[in-house]
Amino acid sequence: MVKSSHLALSAALAVAAIATDVSVPNHLPTRQLLQDAYAYSLEPVWTQDYISSNLTRNLMNVIADITGKPPTFRVGGNTGDQTYYHPELNISAVALPNTTVTNTFNISNAWFEQWGSYFPQGTDFLYTLNLKDNSSAWANAVQEAAAAYSVLGDKLKLFELGNEIDHFINKGWRPSTWDVAMYIQQWRNISDQIVHSSWYEAADQPPKFQAAVFADPPWVPDQQDEIDDFDIINLTRAGLTEHDKVGSYAVHLYPQSTCDTTRWYRLSLDLLSNHSVLWRNVSQYVPQVVAADKAGIPLVFGETNSASCSGRSGISDTFGAALWNVDYVLLAASIGMPKVYFHLGANAEYSSFVPLPYQHKNESLSAGIRSLFYGHYFTAHVLAADTQQRIAQIPSANTSDFSGYAIYSSGHHHRHSEDLNKLVFIDLQVWNGTQGLSNPSTLSTTDSTSHSAGQRPVREVSISTSWKQGTCLAITRLQAPGTNAKSEISVSGVSFESQTGKQVGEIQKEQVVVGKNGQVCFVMQAAEAVLIERK
Numbered sequence: 125m126v127k128s129s130h131l132a133l134s135a136a137l138a139v140a141a142i143a144t145d146v147s148v149p150n151h152l153p154t155r156q157l158l159q160d161a162y163a164y165s166l167e168p169v170w171t172q173d174y175i176s177s178n179l180t181r182n183l184m185n186v187i188a189d190i191t192g193k194p195p196t197f198r199v200g201g202n203t204g205d206q207t208y209y210h211p212e213l214n215i216s217a218v219a220l221p222n223t224t225v226t227n228t229f230n231i232s233n234a235w236f237e238q239w240g241s242y243f244p245q246g247t248d249f250l251y252t253l254n255l256k257d258n259s260s261a262w263a264n265a266v267q268e269a270a271a272a273y274s275v276l277g278d279k280l281k282l283f284e285l286g287n288e289i290d291h292f293i294n295k296g297w298r299p300s301t302w303d304v305a306m307y308i309q310q311w312r313n314i315s316d317q318i319v320h321s322s323w324y325e326a327a328d329q330p331p332k333f334q335a336a337v338f339a340d341p342p343w344v345p346d347q348q349d350e351i352d353d354f355d356i357i358n359l360t361r362a363g364l365t366e367h368d369k370v371g372s373y374a375v376h377l378y379p380q381s382t383c384d385t386t387r388w389y390r391l392s393l394d395l396l397s398n399h400s401v402l403w404r405n406v407s408q409y410v411p412q413v414v415a416a417d418k419a420g421i422p423l424v425f426g427e428t429n430s431a432s433c434s435g436r437s438g439i440s441d442t443f444g445a446a447l448w449n450v451d452y453v454l455l456a457a458s459i460g461m462p463k464v465y466f467h468l469g470a471n472a473e474y475s476s477f478v479p480l481p482y483q484h485k486n487e488s489l490s491a492g493i494r495s496l497f498y499g500h501y502f503t504a505h506v507l508a509a510d511t512q513q514r515i516a517q518i519p520s521a522n523t524s525d526f527s528g529y530a531i532y533s534s535g536h537h538h539r540h541s542e543d544l545n546k547l548v549f550i551d552l553q554v555w556n557g558t559q560g561l562s563n564p565s566t567l568s569t570t571d572s573t574s575h576s577a578g579q580r581p582v583r584e585v586s587i588s589t590s591w592k593q594g595t596c597l598a599i600t601r602l603q604a605p606g607t608n609a610k611s612e613i614s615v616s617g618v619s620f621e622s623q624t625g626k627q628v629g630e631i632q633k634e635q636v637v638v639g640k641n642g643q644v645c646f647v648m649q650a651a652e653a654v655l656i657e658r659k
């Protein structure tokens with residue numbers, strides 16, 4: 125149980141210290157923790173921007189060097205259903221009327237070649253086909269599939285058929301009778317045409333399909349665009365469970381939104397930096413996971429970020445968002461959603477990094493790296509492992525401002541206590557500092573002017589573990605001057621040059637030794653994440 129008491133750590137400094145006792149019981153229920161649990165989703169129209177500088181590749185290489193596998197890229201999103209294959213195009217791709225406002229995106233083989241060859245070796249791709257255009261029995265989607273595979277080959281692991289298909293009635297793309305039954309019929313029609321193509325039959329490891337791709341959160345009516353029956357429970361009950369075709373199911377989650385006035389007024393950094401809120405947002409998928417488990421097919425967060433409709437600078441690009449994304453990926457994994465794809469757009473306020481200088485809301489902004497990438501870099505150290513890891517939420521580290529996970533090195537369901545390999549703790553108290561408030565790659569008008577009063581609190585954590593007394597542990601920290609910081613973020617001394625992604629510094633791990641009865645004690649600041657691992 126968490127025992128919290130306020131006491132003065134040092135009379136001279138009068139720093140408020142919170143004493144937190146955590147216990148890591150044996151036999152916690154665990155789920156798989158993939159080395160590439162953290163993935164990206166890239167809006168098709170912005171692909172060319174992301175590969176126009178070396179920043180994206182350099183950052184992905186940084187991650188691959190730690191986890192052993194570069195992050196998966198989904199090339200998909202809204203513009204996936206506006207994409208048309210035009211092999212005769214005299215340029216690689218064209219967004220009409222432009223990339224900011226797009227109703228048609230025409231592509232050729234050269235477009236697949238450009239991004240297919242850009243990313244680090246070993247990058248897996250997912251590509252979203254146009255489900256919207258149903259003319260000639262989806263001839264366009266079927267041609268896109270053949271073209272994508274002809275260029276990408278085995279790098280192409282999954283297709284999606286349409287993006288956020290539960291919004292199709294609202295967008296006027298399907299009649300009001302559009303439902304799970306009709307979706308499955310159309311899904312089978314297109315996927316059958318694809319799997320019966322000669323290129324597919326000849327392929328050694330042909331791509332499977334990521335089905336569903338639903339947007340509306342099950343438990344939040346005001347974020348649902350209309351009443352429909354699209355969810356994983358209904359989809360699997362209706363029979364879309366064929367293992368030879370369905371590699372995974374996807375749902376999208378954006379906890380907050382800038383899409384409409386009501387939700388615009390609800391946007392808040394404090395709401396993002398709150399583990400109880402995250403739990404409410406993520407736990408609504410627990411029944412969906414049960415349905416996916418029953419089908420024996422994993423459910424993933426196929427597109428996500430802090431706030432829909434491109435995010436909100438001042439929230440999406442702060443250190444609070446970095447702590448959120450660490451907590452989010454680990455919480456998702458621990459409820460059985462093994463992969464989370466963070467959406468990218470070249471001028472989106474939530475992007476983890478932006479590849480090129482750009483104009484946005486009357487400001488001239490630079491290419492650069494935002495806080496979320498530091499969250500990814502820290503998470504990469506959690507995901508890195510020689511053997512398959514498993515993860516569990518720690519029940520006694522589960523309050524609105526404190527979250528914890530236990531990670532086991534054995535891939536087996538039946539773990540032994542000695543398999544406890546890592547612990548992660550995230551302090552989500554909002555501490556607004558006075559440094560690192562701006563970042564030339566994001567809007568300056570949203571730089572924080574809120575500063576917390578007094579000294580930054582510290583938390584004295586005492587954990588009882590199954591580790592043997594005398595075991596040496598290493599601590600890695602994700603830190604920043606405050607929840608409101610947009611820069612000066614680091615992971616145990618490592619930062620990245622914002623224009624190039626070049627690593628500056630080396631990880632300086634601290635050491636701690638396990639005490640009597642498996643006791644581990646350390647101190648962390650308000651608004652900080654720590655990784656503790658066996659050396």
Ligand SMILES: *[C@@H]1O[C@H](CO)[C@@H](O)[C@H](O)[C@H]1NC(C)=O
Pocket residue numbers: 178
């Ligand atoms: C980008 O990377 C390529 C290939 O590694 C290299 O040849 C080129 O010099 C780099 N460009 C910049 C601007 O660093």
Ligand SMILES: *[C@@H]1O[C@H](CO)[C@@H](O)[C@H](O)[C@H]1NC(C)=O
Pocket residue numbers: 214215
């Ligand atoms: C490509 O073709 C279009 C007409 O379809 C033409 O307007 C344009 O100038 C051509 N672009 C190039 C680079 O040749």
Ligand SMILES: *[C@@H]1O[C@H](CO)[C@@H](O)[C@H](O)[C@H]1NC(C)=O
Pocket residue numbers: 221222224225
């Ligand atoms: C993109 O097209 C829209 C609609 O035609 C227009 O309002 C907008 O100014 C264009 N944006 C750019 C950057 O050209």
Ligand SMILES: *[C@@H]1O[C@H](CO)[C@@H](O)[C@H](O)[C@H]1NC(C)=O
Pocket residue numbers: 208210213218228229230
């Ligand atoms: C883009 O694709 C649409 C749909 O196939 C087509 O009508 C249009 O002519 C194309 N435009 C260009 C510039 O390729």
Ligand SMILES: *[C@@H]1O[C@H](CO)[C@@H](O)[C@H](O)[C@H]1NC(C)=O
Pocket residue numbers: 258296297298299
């Ligand atoms: C194709 O889409 C149109 C709307 O664009 C819709 O009216 C029609 O019913 C759809 N056909 C099928 C088979 O879904």
Ligand SMILES: *[C@@H]1O[C@H](CO)[C@@H](O)[C@H](O)[C@H]1NC(C)=O
Pocket residue numbers: 261312313314316317
């Ligand atoms: C797909 O649907 C079209 C009608 O839209 C039909 O002509 C065709 O036979 C169907 N193909 C398959 C493989 O189901």
Ligand SMILES: *[C@@H]1O[C@H](CO)[C@@H](O)[C@H](O)[C@H]1NC(C)=O
Pocket residue numbers: 342352353354355357358
């Ligand atoms: C599943 O479908 C039924 C109608 O068949 C509907 O009443 C129910 O709300 C759907 N479930 C969800 C969670 O949408």
Ligand SMILES: *[C@@H]1O[C@H](CO)[C@@H](O)[C@H](O)[C@H]1NC(C)=O
Pocket residue numbers: 341344347377378379380395401402404405
């Ligand atoms: C996430 O939780 C917050 C707080 O309860 C709520 O306002 C928001 O609507 C939730 N978002 C989603 C998508 O569940």
Ligand SMILES: *[C@@H]1O[C@H](CO)[C@@H](O)[C@H](O)[C@H]1NC(C)=O
Pocket residue numbers: 394398399400401524
């Ligand atoms: C965090 O969210 C919970 C649930 O919505 C709320 O009760 C609590 O007051 C929030 N904590 C802070 C510090 O805002």
Ligand SMILES: *[C@@H]1O[C@H](CO)[C@@H](O)[C@H](O)[C@H]1NC(C)=O
Pocket residue numbers: 485486
């Ligand atoms: C950009 O500047 C124009 C002209 O000064 C102004 O009308 C507009 O509101 C500004 N837009 C934003 C997002 O600040």
Ligand SMILES: *[C@@H]1O[C@H](CO)[C@@H](O)[C@H](O)[C@H]1NC(C)=O
Pocket residue numbers: 400403517518519520522
């Ligand atoms: C974490 O707390 C939530 C309530 O906020 C609870 O529903 C959930 O079961 C708790 N998780 C664990 C692992 O104890």
Ligand SMILES: *[C@@H]1O[C@H](CO)[C@@H](O)[C@H](O)[C@H]1NC(C)=O
Pocket residue numbers: 392393394438554555556571572573574575576608
């Ligand atoms: C922290 O700063 C943000 C603005 O940057 C503000 O919205 C939030 O309310 C502040 N929170 C606290 C607890 O000071």
